[in-house]
Amino acid sequence: MEKNMDKINRLNKIINNSSYLVCLMGVWVSYECGCTNYRDESDSYDIEAKYGYSPDELFNAAFFNTRPGQFFEFYRNDMISVLGEIGEGMIRLKQLEDSGKLKCTITRDIYSLAKRAGCRKVYELHGSVFRNYCQRCKRVYPIEYIKNSRGIPKCEYCSSIVRPAVSMVGEMVDNGLITRAAEEVQRADTLLVMGSTLKTPLTEAFLKDFEGSQLVLINSREHYTDSRADLVIHGKPMDIMKEVVIQ
Numbered sequence: 001m002e003k004n005m006d007k008i009n010r011l012n013k014i015i016n017n018s019s020y021l022v023c024l025m026g027v028w029v030s031y032e033c034g035c036t037n038y039r040d041e042s043d044s045y046d047i048e049a050k051y052g053y054s055p056d057e058l059f060n061a062a063f064f065n066t067r068p069g070q071f072f073e074f075y076r077n078d079m080i081s082v083l084g085e086i087g088e089g090m091i092r093l094k095q096l097e098d099s100g101k102l103k104c105t106i107t108r109d110i111y112s113l114a115k116r117a118g119c120r121k122v123y124e125l126h127g128s129v130f131r132n133y134c135q136r137c138k139r140v141y142p143i144e145y146i147k148n149s150r151g152i153p154k155c156e157y158c159s160s161i162v163r164p165a166v167s168m169v170g171e172m173v174d175n176g177l178i179t180r181a182a183e184e185v186q187r188a189d190t191l192l193v194m195g196s197t198l199k200t201p202l203t204e205a206f207l208k209d210f211e212g213s214q215l216v217l218i219n220s221r222e223h224y225t226d227s228r229a230d231l232v233i234h235g236k237p238m239d240i241m242k243e244v245v246i247q
Helices: 004-017 027-032 042-049 060-066 069-079 088-098 113-117 142-149 174-187 201-209 237-241
Strands: 021-025 102-107 121-122 127-134 164-165 190-194 214-219 229-235
Touching: 004 088, 004 190, 004 229, 021 174, 021 201, 027 237, 042 069, 042 113, 060 069, 060 113, 060 237, 069 142, 088 102, 088 113, 102 113, 113 121, 121 174, 142 164, 142 214, 174 201, 190 201, 214 237
Parallel strands: 021 102, 021 190, 102 121, 190 214, 214 229
Antiparallel strands: 127 164
């Protein structure tokens, strides 16, 4: 069986021989970086005991519209209280973009990890907690405005509710954004999937568009779909990325 070091050597060869590398970054990267994992079984239980609703019920467009006070109590205390850290592995992703190897990162992460690391071309399919806007006048507010507000955050200019620019449960994702991301996957000769299996909403949305030669999967968990990838490395994606040597 091929050892992880041999696989990392293959990873480096694939990346450095690639002319159009695209990264699909799954939610497990967010959790590895320390972001809030409200879907974790133990955390989910604690949240339901605390609020009387499950996380999926709380982080829901209908709940936001009908119970904004409870929504923001949950959102402020349990969604944006822990935003994760940008480590060496994430910085390596930025360096790959700087080198011209990585053309873009596509992610459902709402904590803007890639952008915070310095990546410029990032498709944040579900938006970002760092962007907030007034529902009426569209004035933009930073995350600190939500964190420092009491109760329901209101626009300073028109007094309407300021909401996070994220896709909640029950909301549609921007079709135009998905189309542009799919076009990037179509151009890719190498697709790097991190922190996801090959059977998640993220990967299933884009794998059908991939026509390149190398599908690389880095994930901490084994999955029955692993065999679809040309190279599989089991381990924490951010630890593996630290071993990437850019030539």
